[in-house]
Amino acid sequence: MNIIKKTIAKLLKMKKITCMLLLIQSGFIMAQTKTVITQNGEKVAISTGANNGLTANNGYIQLGGALTQPSILTTTSAFTLAIQGLQTGSSSDNVLVTDSNGILKYVSRSSFSGADNLGNHIATTDLNISDYSIFNIKNAYVKNEAQFIDRLTSNTNYFSIFKENGDFGIWNSLKGTNALTINETTNKTTLTSTQILRGTDGVAPVPGAIATAADAAGNIIWKAPVVVPGVVTPRLVGFAKVGTARSSGIKVFFDTNVLNPENAFTGDVTNGTVYNIKKAGLHQIFVNLTVGSPSGAWYLRIKKNGTPIAAIDATTASGASAVVFAIDDFAAGDQISVDMGGNATGYQASLTRIAIFRFDSN
Incomplete structure (x- = not known):
């Protein structure tokens, strides 16, 4: 029995030695062939080198190294590529671009001339220059x-x-x-409104000055009006005439206002025309009237507040004209009217009119 036990012990010891030798041998073989045996006994070859942008370093495969063949990295909308932690660039750095084949290149920033070049750009929306200037425009065509x-x-x-x-x-x-x-x-x-601060001679106007042509070229200068002390200037403030003849009536109605800047003319066919004085001062009134067909002598009068201040007797001839004028001092609110009398029978439209002047002090 002891002999059998000793024999078995020797066999087990020999088996261990054999296994150790096998392991040492396999390790030697793997070191030479760069293979690994999996737990299932399969041998897998492992490459210990690196190239085409990769470098083997102390058992690690790292980024870095030269490309040994054309390389393409494809991304999609779902699988994008991002690089974080990049350094801040400067205006002197180059610009990364791609050509028509998608190959990366860089272009010197100075080649962009520091400005945008729209070229034959056709905008489909508003262009916002964002407070920057546009230089060297040759022509600008504005359609609106x-x-x-x-x-x-x-x-x-x-x-x-x-x-x-x-x-x-x-x-x-x-x-x-x-x-x-x-x-x-x-x-x-x-x-719509105009202000001329100075004439072409550099002289500024004064109140009452008149802008006039200095020469045939139309250069404008300011000239003060000639004023004689004590002289007043007449100014036309009202002019009216008859547009429709009347066959009867003695109160003259001037139905057509030609000049009425102060809205002073009032009246109607029944009551005749009344001119209402707007500003006190001397006024001059001229009246010309062509009568209809009078049956006898007739007269023409100018009235101030209903009282005659000028009159003329006229002949009995049909279509005869009479002229009367008056100068008087009027207060604001006074009224001027014209009437006929005697054998007058209406008036014609051809020469019947009234003109009123006011003498304004200079």
């Missing part, structure tokens, strides 16, 4: 209008220039009208 905003941002009103239906205009948004209009056919310029 160009608006000029106030430098003071709190003022939202603007001026604009545009052309519509043959008129070139400068629009004032605050006033809602053109400040200036030029018609392309007549070349006439219309100004």
